């Protein structure tokens with residue numbers, strides 16, 4: 725598939741008033757795996773500029789709740805059942821707040837990406853740290869039976885992370901969505917049915 729074809733997603737996002745072409749990756753995963761449902765409580769980590777949130781708010785509807793967190797401000801008018809926070813996911817106060825005020829979540833999404841340096845081992849190591857943090861947040865805020873979707877840059881950390889997820893969740897899937905650029909190292913792991921604290 726050519727780069728030009730991939731750019732079709734960019735044009736499509738503009739036409740369909742989505743904030744980023746990234747939305748089509750989540751849409752594809754949702755259409756195939758139905759990880760989110762009407763009424764779900766969802767946490768979106770690394771949510772800016774907000775295209776995953778635009779899509780998610782329509783899937784969960786007014787009986788659901790969506791919280792988006794990012795280092796960057798998320799500047800968009802979302803529905804009444806959506807809240808945004810401008811925070812670093814490594815901030816321990818943020819995690820306490822999530823546990824106290826927003827948990828439990830049915831689904832946690834992470835499309836987080838580090839600032840890339842172009843040095844593959846450094847970028848995949850930073851991406852892995854973001855995934856490990858998302859996994860740690862999920863351990864204290866995800867409901868038993870809940871689902872976690874994470875983006876990771878493929879590198880030497882990938883297999884250990886996948887193994888950990890297999891231990892903690894009933895089912896895992898490794899996904900390269902069609903809208904993900906073929907020359908990009910990013911890949912998604914969908915971990916379904918969190919086994920809960922006993923795991």
Ligand SMILES: C[S@@+](CC[C@H](N)C(=O)[O-])C[C@H]1O[C@@H](n2cnc3c(N)ncnc32)[C@H](O)[C@@H]1O
Nearest residue numbers: 770772773774775776794795812813835836837
């Ligand atoms: C690819 S973008 C997410 C796009 C988003 N899914 C959308 O559809 O609009 C990755 C985001 O991860 C965020 N990010 C990276 N490190 C973070 C951290 N430590 N805490 C919070 N957000 C972080 C970045 O600021 C960036 O906005």
